[in-house]
Amino acid sequence: MRIYRKEGDQVQLIAFPDEHVQRGDYLLIEDPGLAKGLLVQVIDLQYANVPGILEDILRDVMTDGELSGEDMDPLNISSEVDALKDTRLAVCKIRGTITGEKDLSPTTSWLPSRTSSRIRAYPINRLIMNGGKRPLTVGHNDGDPVQIDAGGLDGSLNIITGRKGTGKSHLAKLLLLSMAGLGAPCIVLDVNGEYVNLHKSRDGRLSTSRLTVLAPRSGINFALAKLGFRTMAGVLSNALDLPATSSKVFSTIWRDLESKGDLTLPNLTQTVQSWSCHESVREALISRLQVLLESGLFYDETNPLTEEKILHAIDGGGILVVNLKNQSHTVRRIIVEIFLGELTKILSSNWLRAAFLFAEEAHLYLKDTYWDDIITRMRHIGLFTTFITNQPDTVQETIYRQADNVFIFNFTNDHDIETIGKVAKSDSETIRSLIRGTPARRCLLLGNVVHDLPLMVDIEALDVRTMGETRLFFS
C-alpha cells in the first residue's frame, strides 16, 4: 500500500489487489525516520481512478458478445493490467499517533513520509483491552478474538441499535450473561419474552446463570403498602396520566388510609368512592384504580414482590427478567414505573452499589419525560441503562449525545443512519461509511469500551435459547 493523499482528517491509500484490506481495518503508517506511526482506520474502499480505465472497460465489453479471442502475452502484462483495474483506494480516518509499542496519543499534526513510510495492518485489539481487569469477549475481528473491558460499561449509558434481525438482542444477551457472570446485578425489561430462556442452552441444558423471570400473575404481584406513596403516585401520574388536581385528593386519601394501617387496593377504591370530593376527581381516581385492579398486578397483597426479593434476585450477578410479553401498553407502563421506583429505593438505600438495566424498545413503555430521568438522576444513584432498539428515532437525541457506548448493527435507511450519526462518540462519516452493507451479527463498537477507537466486530455466537426469532408461517 502507498499513501496517495491527505485531506483534513482523512488519508487516502492505494491498495493493490493482493493486499488484503477491508472497511473497518486499522492500519499503521510507520515513518521509520520519525520513529512513530499514524494510526488510521479504513472507512471506505473505492476503485482507484486509473487513467484510461473507461477505455479498457469499454474494450472489454466489446468482447462480451460475438467478439472473442486470445492474447499471446509472453510477458504476462495483462495480469498487471487486471491488477491496475482492481487497484483500490482506501479512504481512512486518522485516529491518532502511535509511538513505541502501543502508546496511542490523539496527536495528528504531522505527516508520515509518502516515500519511505511502511503501511501494515495494526492489531487494534491490544489497544482496546489496554490492561483492563474484566475481559469480556464480544466476538472476533478478522479472525482475532475481541475482548472489551467490562469496566467500560460500568457507570455508562449504552445504546444497542440496528435493523431488525441484525443481532441486537443477541449482543444484549451476550453482554447480559457476561456482566452477570462478573457479578453484576442485571434487570431486563423484556417486551417480546425472548430473555426468559437465557439460562438454557439450545439443546435444553441449564447453564450456571442465575435467572429469575417475572410476569404478571407469575411473580409480579405488588402491595400498595409495600410500594409506598411515592411509587404509587408515580404510577398514577406517569403511567395512568392522572391530572394534578386528582393527585392531590389521592394524596389525602392515601395518608388517611396509611395512618389507619389499612392500605390495600380494594380499600383504596372503596374509600375514593365514599370520599367527599368533586365528582370528576372521583371519576378520574376510580377509573385509574379500576385499571390497577384489572391489571392483575395486585391480586394478592399479602404476599407481594418486595425490594428484598428483587434485591435477592439480582444481587451477586443475578438476572431479573421482567416479561412484558402480551401485556397492554398501560400494564407495561405500570410495571416499568413500579420497577423503576423499586430500583430507585434499593439503590438510594445503598443496598446495591449499582444495577444494569437492559431496556428493549423502551419507547413502548417509557414516557417521554422519563428518558432524561434515566440518564441523569437514576444514573447518579447507580442505575446504568442499555437501550436496545431497531427504531433509532424513538430514542431521544439527548440520549445519543450522552451515550457512553454505542453498538450499531446494519442500517440501510438514510433517515435511521442520519439519526445514529448524532452519536457524540464518533464522527457521522465514520458511522455512515462503516455500517452500510455490514452483514448480520457484525457490529460497530463506539465509545468507552473501545477507547473511542471505532471497531467492527463479528459478534460471538451464543449457545442459549434466543426465543427472539420471528415466528414464520413458511418454516
Added chain:
Amino acid sequence: MLHRTQETTEPLQQIKSIPEVIGLPSIPDSLVELSTRSMQSLQGSKFNPRPVSLVEMGVDDADSEERLEIGGSITSSGLKRYPINPNKEFVPVVACDASSVKIGETENGMIFAIRAVGVWRQQSKILYTRWGPLLFHVPNSEDVSQYREDESRAFGGLSLKTLRVLTRLRNHVERWVQEVLSESLKDGILLIDGSLTAGTPDNPAARVNKILATARQNNSIVIGISKATQLTVGGRNILGLTNDKDTPHQIDISSLVESEYPPYPVRFLGRVYVAKLSSDGFLFRTDIDRESSQEEAQQALERLAGTDVIFHGYPETLRIAHIFSTFTANEILAVQRFVASNHHITLQSRPSLRRSLFGPFGTSRYVA
C-alpha cells in the same frame, strides 16, 4: 500510424488449416529474445516513466503517409468513378494492425511497447488474436556494437536512431502478423492498415511482395486502407474529392499517382484507389494488390462492402484491429509497473520542461 515494411528474418510457421484465429502461432522466439535482451540492459538503471494522461495519449500513433502533390484535377485527368455495389455473398475478412507506445525514458534511451492484432470476421462471430505487448529498450546512441548480429539484421543493419528503430521494430511485428494471416486466410480479403507503397530503405518491397504473393496463392486478396494520406490532386487532399451525398464508389488514381514518382526506388505494389465504401462514409485511400485484375479489385471492394460492417466508410474488422492494438493509459501504467517490478530499476520522475515553462499552455504536444 508509422507503418513501414522491412525484411523478415524469422521463418514463418506453416499453418495447415485455420478454422479459428485462436490457432495462430505465437510470437517468434527470436523476437521475444530480442525484447528480453534489450530489456536486460536496464538492470539497476534509472527509469523516468512517461506521464500518462488522456490528453497526451496517441502521440505515438499519429498516421504518416507519403506526401504527394498531383497537379490538375481528377476531372481533367479523365478518371472515371465506378460504383461499388455491395455483394452480400460472404467472404472471410481478416484485418491486422500494430501499435507502439513510449513507456518511459532511461538514462540512455527509451522503453517502448509494441503490440499487434489480427481480427478474423467469420459468418457468425469475430475472433481476434493479440500478440504482445513486447517491450524494447532502445538506446539513444548510434552504437550498434552492443547488438548481436541477428539483432542488427532485425534492425536492418542500419544506424540506430531511436525512432527509426522503433518504427522498424513495429513494422517488423506488423509484417510478421500480415505474413501469418496471408498464410492462413483462404479465399478471403486481408485488410492492412496503410498503403501498399514500398521500396524505400525503411519499407523494402520484398516483404510486401511476399505477403501479396502468399495471399494470391491462397486465392485471397490484400487491401490496404489508409486513414490519412498526403496525396493531393490539384491542391486538394484526395479524401475531399467527392461530396457527402455520393453513393459508394471508387476512382482508380494509380496512373496519376505513379506518374508523379520516379520509377525507382518507390514501388507501387497496389493499385491506388480513392474509395467510398458506404453512402454515409468518408473517402479512404485504398490500395489493392496490383497483380489482381481490375475486375478482381472491383469484386473485392464490393464483397468487402457487402460482408463487413462499414462504419463511416471504414471496415469494422480493421477498426476493431486498431482499437485492440492501441494502448490505453491503463495499459501504459501496467507496463510501467511491470518494468519497475521485473527489472529492478529506480523510478525517477524528471520534471517536465514543457509544463515548467508553459504551465497549462504547454501540456499537450498538440499545442504547436
